[in-house]
Amino acid sequence: MFKSFQRQIVLWFLSLSLLVYLTCSCVGALFIYTNKTHSMDEELRIVASQIGHAIDVSGKNPTFRDWLRVVETEPARSIITMQLFDLNGHLLEHYGPDGIPRLIKQLNEVTENGQQMRVRQGQLLHDNKPVGYLQLQLPTKTRTEAITEFILTMAAMSPFVILGFAQIGKTVSNIAVKPIEQLVATLQRFVADAGHELNTPASIIQARAQSLERKLNKQGNLFEEDLQIISSSAERMGYIVKDLMLLAELDSKTKQTTESITEIKSVVESLTAEFSERFEAKDVLLKTELLEVARIKTNEETLRGILSNLLENALKYTHPGGIVAVGCVNNAISGEVRLIVKDTGIGIPPECLPHIFERFYRVDKSRDRSSGGSGLGLSIVKALVETLSGKVLVDSSPGKGSQFTVILPALKN
Ligand SMILES: Nc1ncnc2c1ncn2[C@@H]1O[C@H](COP(=O)(O)OP(=O)(O)OP(=O)(O)O)[C@@H](O)[C@H]1O
Ligand SMILES: [Mg+2]
Incomplete structure (x- = not known):
């Protein structure tokens, strides 16, 4: 009885813990996603603000002043694609990896030709008149890699986590069941002891009632019915007591049986x-x-x-x-x-x-x-x-x- 109760507690504990673990993994992945996205946007914002001096907007179309200055401006950020577009959205120049060669106005993130890019784009002005667009693209690969790494780590840890939780569940269920087990054992002992104690007087009453019945029968018995009731009640009481004692023994598994x-x-x-x-x-x-x-x-x-x-x-x-x-x-x-x-x-x-x-x-x-x-x-x-x-x-x-x-x-x- 207690074993299956304990098993249920462990299973519940394990299921709940795994649910929490799964939720934590999802929240963790979401946190990494948001965090990485935020730092990518921040990086694009910084590059956009720093690259301004390398763009010449005085002509008909904007142009990078010279490659060297662009490279000097952003030597470490070679994974960022920098593009200049005219007002009609035609690509004029680009620096860095190829990226997606079109002006992306509405979206922050685009997937095209198998590459996913975080995009930042802004209008270039000359004397307050728009002359073109600067567009920066940053691949989201590092973010995907970070999330994949996190999920793989969580998955690799899961067998140990399951074992750990199962062990904790077992310990918790042992602690939870112990007082109940003690209480039930006390109750079983009580029933067995009470049965044992009641058994003797019940047998005595029964024996005496029967002997009285026999003696009075000889002398013409006026109380025959009463005596029969006493006798049968005592007999029944004896049966109940024996049944209860047998059940208490079976419950506590203390019944001695010779297996054959x-x-x-x-x-x-x-x-x-x-x-x-x-x-x-x-x-x-x-x-x-x-x-x-x-x-x-x-x-x-x-x-x-x-x-x-x-x-x-x-x-x-x-x-x-x-x-x-x-x-x-x-x-x-x-x-x-x-x-x-x-x-x-x-x-x-x-x-x-x-x-x-x-x-x-x-x-x-x-x-x-x-x-x-x-x-x-x-x-x-x-x-x-x-x-x-x-x-x-x-x-x-x-x-x-x-x-x-x-x-x-x-x-x-
Ligand atoms: N063969 C049967 N036909 C009809 N009812 C039954 C039968 N066996 C059991 N029952 C019903 O199930 C109940 C429980 O049976 P159980 O043997 O546990 O108790 P009992 O016969 O009333 O008392 P005890 O066996 O302790 O003298 C009975 O009271 C009876 O109502
Ligand atoms: Mg019966």
């Missing part, structure tokens, strides 16, 4: 023989259907616990004249054995089906109390089946009957 190999068919036959008298007394036909030989890894006591609870229910919830059939199917291919208890009893309403394995749950509380059911039988069946790594399925329709199927891993014959 059990043959299902013989257990079914011996249990049905034990139950036959009670079934006859109620006029319910108990029969065995297909009974295949199957061996499972468990002790006989566990298997008897499962089957006897299912038979008890079938007997209790089937009217006289009804039929209860027990079967065992060994599926060699799937490696599963199916133990089936099927009755033609009162059935279970669909809305109650999800609850019948809960402790103390009874469909019809008033009726079951009078017939002695405390609602623990099926929770014991489920807990026992789970110790064998199996599962219980139920199929039922009110008024028609129920079928309980216990699926257990079978041993090869």
